[in-house]
Amino acid sequence: MAVHKLLLLPGDGIGVEVMAQVKRVVKWLDTQGLASFAIEEDLVGGAAYDDCGAPISEEAMTRAAEADAILLGAVGGPKWDGVPYALRPEAGLLRLRKDLHLFANLRPAICYPALADASSLKRELVEGLDVLIVRELTGGVYFGEPKTITNLSDGQKRAVDTQVYESYEIERIARVAFDLARTRRNSVVSSEKHNVMMSGVLWKEVVSSVHGADYPDVQLRHQLADSCAMQLVRAPKQFDVIVTDNLFGDILSDVAAMLTGSLGMLPSASLGPMEEVSGKRSALYEPVHGAAPDIAGKELANPIAMIGSLGMALRYSFGLGEIADRIDAAVAGALAKGYRTGDINAEGMTLVGTQGMGDAILAELERVN
Template sequence: MANFKLLLLPGDGIGPEVMGQAEAIVSFLDKQGIVGFSVERDLVGGAAYDAHGVAISDAAMDRAQEADAVLFGAVGGPKWDKVPYQHRPEAGLLRLRKDMGLFANLRPAICYPALADASSLKKELVEGLDMMIVRELTGGVYFGEPKEIVTLENGEKRGVDTQVYTTHEIDRIARVAFDLARLRRNKVSSAEKRNVMKTGVLWNEVVTAIHKRDYSDVTLEHVLADNCAMQLVRTPKQFDVIVCDNLFGDILSDVAAMLTGSLGMLPSASLGATDINTGKRKALYEPVHGSAPDIAGQSAANPLAMIASLAMALRYSFGEGKLADALEAALADVLAAGTRTRDIAAPGTNAVSTTDMGSAVLKAFQKRL
């Protein structure tokens, strides 16, 4: 039996609550001898700031670097609104991404049949939706320099963020998108703003060249990022894999998330480059919903995105594709049975707790094995 090192970083708000439900599944797999796990835990975000004065400690970073995968909950909340900018809870996640080299963010948007009515769009537009947004995660405007606020001679202030991309950064994220498309419906939509941004011009050139040279069997279309946002709301099922830079990926993935009915439903994976010696990638898996401090501690949070993030870890880090399929099918089974947390419950219907939803998924998963 394979044994994997797994680091849990629950974080803040509802992070520990939803992480507990994923951890229950990890514990089941380990105790049953299906997949072995050596589990470690550490602090990140506001919890780490309270304990160490930083959003993630060097010791926690060392554990993350040594792990086969990191499961991340959520960070942030009003308690830490006034901490120094460099120590804000989100800085912990940014450091994890940067120091681990997690350049490829995979954000699936799947509309389960049982939740098609929960989408803000008409059912016929979203039912059966299954798309993947591939977001470049370690470059672009979030990391470019200079990044500053300066006072000008006339007393006004000027804020500067710099959008920077190199050929190499675009090349490697495009290859991830094309490789994924070959496993799906064989179509890539590359989103940028080549009409007004020089980085968009370069992005378009590099993606086009890679496609012509190495991926001509995959259908490629170029779409302006603002038009892509419009098309996601207009006819989302036209898309298979969308590849885009850090800023546009941040925006477009949240648009796509709401097509499915709730941010509480959607996982993500952040992957590094493949190690030439081990064949492994550094990887971090997290739900996209944030820390939701308004419902923290109420056992009202939806743990399905956290559990689906574990399914992605089984698939991409642990080589357990069949187990990932079974866990994802268990999620669909629970939803089809009508089990709902508050965020996806119909008006006037009873919602189950975070713990009850997690238990329901574990039972459905056990039946699938």
């Protein structure tokens, strides 16, 4: 059995608590002989800053480069509001993305049947929802230069952020989206703002070219980002795969996440380019929720998104899709039996804490083993 090198970066706040539940699932998989892992653990974010004065150490970056996959909990919190901008906890995550060339962010938005009533939308709009947002992660306005705040002679200030994309960046993220669509419902919506942004003009042009040359079997539709956001709230089940840039992907994926009822439910994957010789790619998996310092240490955090992130690692990095399906089924089973953390609780349900939800999911794994 192959041994998979897994780096755990719990991070800050509730990241530590939800990662503890992932460790339990990993141990269970090992014990059952379903998968074998070589696990290392290190610091990132505010925890790393407190330890070594940087949001991630060089040693941790080396471990990350050598790992088959990375699981990250969460970073940040008001404790570190006063640190220099370049050393803020989030800079550790940004460095991982940039240095490992993690250009493709996969953000699924899935509504479990048992949680359809937890959404702010009507049940009929979200029940059975399964949308995948493919966000370009290493280009665009978050990384473009110049990025400055300048003092002007009249006493005013000018802030500049630069939206930059090259055609190869758009092409490779489009290919990821089209390839994934072929494994799903074979439909892609490409979202940008070509009506007011030149980067949007290029985005639409390149996506159309890739589609015409290599993916004519996949249905492609272009939609302006603001219209896409509106349609996600109006009729979300019309979407299969949405491919978009870094800025709009950040916004659209959070909109899609809340359709499911809670940010605590949704995992994500950030993938690098495929290496030609080894066939491997760098990959980082993390829940879409933040560090939630207000509930940290109180056994209130929902671990489902973190456990789901492990499932995505099994699927996309280790080729263990059947085991990932079992984890997904165990989560669905625990929810169907009425177990709820506070963020998704409802009348008549069984309120549990972080470990209690982990217990329920592990019990479901045991039940179907």
